[in-house]
Amino acid sequence: MPIQTVKLLAFISFALIAFAGNSVLCRLALGQGLIDASSFTSIRLLSGIVSLLVISLIIVKGNVVTVVQQFKKQNSLKTWLASLMLFVYAVTFSYGYISLDTGTGALILFGLVQLTMIIVGALYGNKLHFAEWFGIALAFFGVIYLVMPSLSTPSLLGFILMSLSGIAWAIYTLLGRGSKQPIMDTTANFLRTIPFVLVLILLTFEYSKITEWGMVYAVLSGAVTSAMGYALWYLVLKDISVTQAAVIQLLVPILAAIGGVLFVSEPISIRLVISSLLVLGGILIVIMGRRYYTKS
Template sequence: MTSLALIAFAGNSILCRLALGEQHADAAGFTLVRLVSATLVLSILLLMTKLFASKSSLTETKPIKAAEAKGSWLASLMLFLYAVTFSYAYLLLDTGTGALILFGAVQLTMITASYLSGKKLNLHEWLGVVVSFSGLTYLVIPSVATPNFLAFVLMLISGIAWGIYTLKGKNSVNPLSDTSYNFIRTFPLVVILALISFKQIEMDTLGLVYAVTSGAIASGLGYAIWYLAIKNISITQAGVLQLLVPILATLGGVTFASEQLTTRLIIASVLVLGGIVLVIAAGKLKSRTKPVTS
C-alpha cells in the first residue's frame, strides 16, 4: 500500500508539472478541477462500498461509528491549503527548488510531531533522515535557484499542511471514508476559490485531462491508500519514505518520456533508499528492544 501511494504521489508530481509547467492550466483552475474530481470519484466509491456492505451477508467488518469515519475539518483545511499553495508556488519555482522546500517542510513537520509525541529519533534514524535528504538534495541541486520569497512561503505552507494532513491519517479507522469526507469538506473552500479566480481561469483540453487524472486517481485514490498505509508505519518512516517521490517522478520521466538515466539519478536513488533502510531498520530495532511492562 505504501508503494502504491508513493507511486500515486509521483504521478501527481508529473501531472502537475505537465499541466502547470507547460501552461496547459492555471493554478486555480488546476486546483479546482483536481479537488472536485477527487471528491466525485471518492464519493461514488464510498457509496458503492456502503451499498455493497448493506447487501452482503458475508461482510464481517466491525461496525464503525459515523463520527469516527468522516475525517475532520482540520484535515480538510490542510488538504485544501496544501493543494492550493502548491499549485501557486509551482508557477513561481523551478522543480528542484520546490522539491527541496516542500519535502524539507514535510520532514520538519513529521520529525517535530514525532518529538512532541514523545518518540524521539535515535542516532540511526537521524542518520537515515540526513542521508535520504542529502540524496534528494544531490538530485535536484543542479536546478536549485534562489526562490521568490512569496513562492518560498507558499511551498513551505504546502509542506507543513501536507505533513499535518498525513498525521491526521495515523488513527484513521476507515481510510476510504475519512479521505472521502476530507475532500467533501473542501467544497466550501473550493466555491470561494472559484468565485475569487473565476475570471482568471485558463485551461485547455490537455490541462483538463491532467487535472482530472491528478484528482481522480493520483489524489483521490492515492490519498485513501496513503491513509491505509500510514496506519502501520511510524511517523518518522512516513516522513522519510516520501523523499522517494521525486526519485520515482524522475524515474517515471526516464521510463515514459525517454529522459536520460543519469549517474546523478542513480547515486541519488541509492542515497535515498539507503537512508530509508536505516530508518526502517532503526524502527524495527526499537520495537525489539522495547522493555516489556506488566
C-alpha cells in the same frame, strides 16, 4: 515474507507512486501553461470527490444511506481541519510550482514535510536514535543531490507557498494516523473542501484558463493519483511510525524524476541512480534502526 507485510509494502508503493504522479501531472499541466493553478486545484479536488464517492458506494454495495450516515459521524473539528489542510496543500502546491523550478520546489516541499513530522513526533515523545538520524540525513542528502543541478534561489512568494504546502501535507498525514476507515475518512476530507474550492473559484474565475489537456491532467490528478493515493496513504499510516512516514516520502522526488524519464522524455542520469540508492539506503537504515531499538 508475511502476506500482511507484502500488502503493506504494496499499498505504500502505490501511494508514493501516486504522490509522484501528482508532481508529474502538475508539471505537465502548469509547466506548459495548459491550465491556470486555480482551475487545476479546483478540478483536481472536485474530480477526487467524484472518484471517492464512487469507491465509497462500491464498498457499501450502493447503499447511499450508509454512506451519508458514515459522513454524519465524521462531522468533527478534526475532519474539518484535515479538509482545510488538504485544500491548503493542494492550492499552495499548484501556485508554488508556477514560481519555482521542479527541483527547488521538491526540496522545499519534502524538506518541510519531513521537518514538521519529526518535530511533532518529538513533541509527542517519539525520540529518534542515532541510526534513525543518520538514515534521515542520508536520505535527505540523496534528495538534495538529485535536485542540486536545478536548484535556484527561490522567490520569496514561491518559498512561502511551497513551505505552507509541505507543512499542510505533514499535518494532514498526522491527522490520518488514527484513521479506522481510510476510504470514508478520505472521502469526507475531500467533500469538506467544497466550500474552500467555491471561494477559490469565485476569487479567481476571471483569470481562469483551461485547455482540453489541462483538464485531462487535472482530472487524472484528482480522480486517480490524489483520491486513490491519499486513501491508501491513510490506510498504511496506522502500521508505520511518524518518522518512517516522514522519511519514506523522500522517495517521491525520486519517483517523480523517474516519471519524468518515462512520460516527459527527460534523460536518465547517473545522478538519478546514485540519488535513488542514497534515499533507499537512508530509508532502510531508518526502518531497521527503529526495529533494532524497539527490540533491544
